[in-house]
Amino acid sequence: MIDVLYSKEAIDRRIQEMAQELAKDWKDNTILIALLKGSFVFTADLIRALYTVGVSPQIDFMTLSSYGEGMESSGSIVIQKDITDTVSGRQVLLVDDILESGRTLALAKQLLLERGAAQVKVAVMLEKPGKRVMDIQADIVGFVISDVFVVGFGLDYANYYRELPFIGVLKEADYDTIT
Ligand code: 5GP
Ligand code: MG
Numbered sequence: 001m002i003d004v005l006y007s008k009e010a011i012d013r014r015i016q017e018m019a020q021e022l023a024k025d026w027k028d029n030t031i032l033i034a035l036l037k038g039s040f041v042f043t044a045d046l047i048r049a050l051y052t053v054g055v056s057p058q059i060d061f062m063t064l065s066s067y068g069e070g071m072e073s074s075g076s077i078v079i080q081k082d083i084t085d086t087v088s089g090r091q092v093l094l095v096d097d098i099l100e101s102g103r104t105l106a107l108a109k110q111l112l113l114e115r116g117a118a119q120v121k122v123a124v125m126l127e128k129p130g131k132r133v134m135d136i137q138a139d140i141v142g143f144v145i146s147d148v149f150v151v152g153f154g155l156d157y158a159n160y161y162r163e164l165p166f167i168g169v170l171k172e173a174d175y176d177t178i179t
Pocket of ligand 2: 036037038039097
């Protein structure tokens with residue numbers, strides 16, 4: 001059983017608010033870089049919400065892996081797929097599904113700054129406070145959640161559940177049903 005934490009409607013409303021917030025100090029020449037796979041649903045909705053507030057970023061994708069198939073962060077991160085655009089001298093909006101330990105986003109942000117990005121802002125759909133091991137903050141957060149394992153809206157468990165149109169909590173009893 002998956003309990004709904006945020007409904008599709010609640011997520012839609014929040015993403016529209018986030019787009020309005022982002023539009024306020026949007027800089028031309030911004031490239032939006034989404035971290036795959038988890039952020040693809042959030043990103044798809046966010047860019048369409050940005051369109052409604054007159055913002056048109058270029059978009060690229062990067063895949064970093066930290067979690068593998070389980071639920072425990074391994075601590076080490078590798079670049080599985082890199083962006084194809086250049087970021088030198090550009091504004092970057094880095095988008096991820098969830099900020100937990102901060103390892104993924106800290107590495108991505110550092111990498112982009114090393115490549116000469118002028119500024120890297122971070123947007124996440126979810127944040128779990130109290131689990132941070134890296135010194136990194138998001139500039140904009142959809143929802144702050146407690147220490148539960150969530151799936152849906154792009155977030156997975158063993159690559160399942162990404163299609164759920166809501167964000168839900170996966171209970172321990174369900175872990176065994178997927179192998
Ligand atoms: P961090 O590097 O901040 O520890 O972890 C971020 C990544 O861990 C996310 O991009 C996501 O893939 C994964 N993650 C962290 N918490 C959850 C969760 O509750 N559910 C799912 N499905 N993934 C999570
Ligand atoms: Mg992820």
